[in-house]
Amino acid sequence: MPPADLSNHDFRKILLIKLSAVGDVVHTIPVLNKLRRRYPAAHLDWLVTPPIAELLQHHTAITNIIEFEREAWSTPWRLAPFAAYARLAAKLRAAAYDLVIDMHGQFRTAALTLATGAPARIGFDRPRARVWDASPRKFSEQARKHAWQGAREGSWLAYTHHIAVPTLDLHAVDRYLNVGSILGLDKDPADFSFPIPQSANSRVDSLLRQHGVDSADIVTMAPGTIWETKHWGNDKFAQVARHLMSKGFAVVLIGSQRERVVCEEVAGLAPGAVDLAGMTTLSELAALIQRSTISITNDSGPMHLAVALNRPVVSIFGPTDLIWIGPYRRENAVVHADLPCSPCYLRRLNHCHHGHACMHSVSALTVIDRAETFLYASERRLANAQVT
Numbered sequence: 001m002p003p004a005d006l007s008n009h010d011f012r013k014i015l016l017i018k019l020s021a022v023g024d025v026v027h028t029i030p031v032l033n034k035l036r037r038r039y040p041a042a043h044l045d046w047l048v049t050p051p052i053a054e055l056l057q058h059h060t061a062i063t064n065i066i067e068f069e070r071e072a073w074s075t076p077w078r079l080a081p082f083a084a085y086a087r088l089a090a091k092l093r094a095a096a097y098d099l100v101i102d103m104h105g106q107f108r109t110a111a112l113t114l115a116t117g118a119p120a121r122i123g124f125d126r127p128r129a130r131v132w133d134a135s136p137r138k139f140s141e142q143a144r145k146h147a148w149q150g151a152r153e154g155s156w157l158a159y160t161h162h163i164a165v166p167t168l169d170l171h172a173v174d175r176y177l178n179v180g181s182i183l184g185l186d187k188d189p190a191d192f193s194f195p196i197p198q199s200a201n202s203r204v205d206s207l208l209r210q211h212g213v214d215s216a217d218i219v220t221m222a223p224g225t226i227w228e229t230k231h232w233g234n235d236k237f238a239q240v241a242r243h244l245m246s247k248g249f250a251v252v253l254i255g256s257q258r259e260r261v262v263c264e265e266v267a268g269l270a271p272g273a274v275d276l277a278g279m280t281t282l283s284e285l286a287a288l289i290q291r292s293t294i295s296i297t298n299d300s301g302p303m304h305l306a307v308a309l310n311r312p313v314v315s316i317f318g319p320t321d322l323i324w325i326g327p328y329r330r331e332n333a334v335v336h337a338d339l340p341c342s343p344c345y346l347r348r349l350n351h352c353h354h355g356h357a358c359m360h361s362v363s364a365l366t367v368i369d370r371a372e373t374f375l376y377a378s379e380r381r382l383a384n385a386q387v388t
Contacts, residue, residue: 002120002160007184011039011099015092015116017047018103019068021226022282022301023325025052026308027172028103029059030190031179035101036061038185045095047112055282058195066091089115102159103176110155122179123159124151134167139343146345147321173328190328192308196290200283204291207284208252211274219249219371220292222302223266224259224277227347229319230298232359234262238269239364240296240371245272249293253277254285254302294374296367303327312374314367318358319344335370337361 003009014035018028025048035044045064046056053065069084085108093116102113102123113121127150132139139147150156150165163178173190180187208215223237241251251270253263255277263277280288289295289305294312297303299320306313307327315327317336321343327333336342342358349356 006099006120006122006161006182009120011042011120013043013095013097013099014039015045015047015066015095015097015100015118016103017101017109017113019047019109020049020052022052022055023304024103024172025055026192026301026304027328028176029192029194029308030173031101031103031176032059032061033191033193034177034180034185034188035183038183045097047092047109051282055286056194058197058283060195085111088112092116101179102155103179105151105155107153107155110151110153110158113155114158120161121159122161122163122182123155125162125165126150126156127152128165131165131168135169137169140341142341142344142346143321147324147343169323171323171328172325194286194308196283196287200281200287203284204280204287207276207279207288208274211276213250213252213274215291217249218288218292219244219251220254220289220295220302220306221251221266221273222254222259222295222297222300224255224262225298225300226258227319228349229344229346229352229356229359230300231262232298232316232318232362234265235269236362236364236367237266237296238273240367241266241270241273243364243368244371245270250274252288252292254280254288294371296371299325314370314374316359316362316367318342318356318362319346319352333370333374335362335367 016032018025043063045066046062047066047068048056050067053067056062057065089112092112097116097118099120100113100116100118102109105124131149132144149168156162161182221237221241223234225231245251251273253266253273253275255263257278260278263275267273267275286305289302289311290309292311295302295306297313297315299315299317303313303315313327313333315334317334319342322331322334337358339358341354346352
């Protein structure tokens, strides 16, 4: 059995588990950076899905990236998931970790956590009804049903130590950093730093040149989302794009392969916007966002990348909660309607009984005004710097 107090223990082989999505992984990077400072000589691996692995593979805090092949767990052939699990479990057990931190908190990650045989296994506590009572806010019935409120699918049973969840009124980044009290990590502010390889910057330079874009005044715009209910509207994104282009900015549409259709429609409604959806890796996407004057997004991975890269961002929120997963420490970057039914955490439009009012109520002019507030502040800082 591991000691009850892990804060003074010198772990030598550590596995961090956070599989996906982009935003969730970005939220976990501060934990990674603190772990490396706390255990400078440790062997520190990260279990993650292959698309996200590309973003993390250059991080010097990571010893090895171990890829979790999600597709192998969803194949129609029933034996394949068990074979994939057995191979990965054997690989993890052979690594002889003495500490596993499961930030994902689902049955499949808990099973792998147990399979490592690590004596110390950390994950979130189970859902408890009192977390809702700890907040002065009122939540809809749908939010209580669908929102994250602790480790899921019985995964908490796999852990020897639990990260407490006393309240939900905490950003995901701070919630993850609560592992620090268990391990004695430093209490410095969240450090999102991660390297962007030169190859990614060179590729972005090439893409922009191909499309005749001057990289001095770029606005990146991410209109796509995985959830239907997070989608603001192609026509309104296009209206914002046309306005910004009229002010001399180059608008670059960004997104994954699955978001190409959305970006193509926005590009069609905003002639002159450059559509790079599906053309960049995550590292290249980060390189593109890093050189942006501002990013306009839904609640999505590019929004969290913009925050991690310390770039201005304006995000439209509806079904999700800005306190829990908004742009970290940037409440003024969020535009939302603040309706009684929001947040609901419903993913599909046919489950919404309010006509998607949370997103329909946010106008393009409101987003333009918020973006111009940031752009004006940036111009003023630049002018003051030139004077001094």
